[in-house]
Amino acid sequence: MAKTESGKLIANNKKAYHDYFIDETYETGVALHGTEVKSMRMGKCSIKESFVRIENGEVFVYGMHVSPYEKGNLFNKDPLRVKKLLMHRYEIDKLEGKIKEKGYTLVPLQVYFKKGRVKVEIGLARGKKLYDKRESIAKKDARRETEREFKVRNL
Numbered sequence: 001m002a003k004t005e006s007g008k009l010i011a012n013n014k015k016a017y018h019d020y021f022i023d024e025t026y027e028t029g030v031a032l033h034g035t036e037v038k039s040m041r042m043g044k045c046s047i048k049e050s051f052v053r054i055e056n057g058e059v060f061v062y063g064m065h066v067s068p069y070e071k072g073n074l075f076n077k078d079p080l081r082v083k084k085l086l087m088h089r090y091e092i093d094k095l096e097g098k099i100k101e102k103g104y105t106l107v108p109l110q111v112y113f114k115k116g117r118v119k120v121e122i123g124l125a126r127g128k129k130l131y132d133k134r135e136s137i138a139k140k141d142a143r144r145e146t147e148r149e150f151k152v153r154n155l
Contacts, residue, residue, distance in 0.1 A: 016108070028087050030118050044066065047065075059087055
């Protein structure tokens with residue numbers, strides 16, 4: 001498990017950075033059950049195909065897979081159940097206004113522990129076009145190539 005500046009990283013959504021321009025990020029709490037937290041402590045969480053939606057003034061994450069706890073029995077919950085995200089009302093209202101603008105969506109970026117609590121970082125994102133993706137890949141390749149050359153020169 002990698003460690004971030006804010007705590008122990010559980011899951012990361014690299015695909016979101018490839019598919020979207022992330023304009024703003026927000027830290028949210030998650031309403032979980034006991035066995036789900038135990039499973040997350042073991043690193044059994046995936047947010048690759050998940051998305052965030054605002055319904056009736058509440059924020060929910062769909063498609064976040066938390067594997068069932070191995071030592072749990074009837075207390076295990078459905079791995080793909082909809083989980084409620086905990087945010088302040090003014091943040092939810094602000095996000096709702098932004099989402100109504102054309103092209104904005106909410107995507108989960110990472111799940112991590114902070115002071116013993118599970119947090120989800122969500123991002124306000126705009127979709128990338130195909131040429132934007134090609135451009136970002138070209139930039140990454142160019143940066144990687146310059147780092148490689150720099151490393152060779154300094155040996």
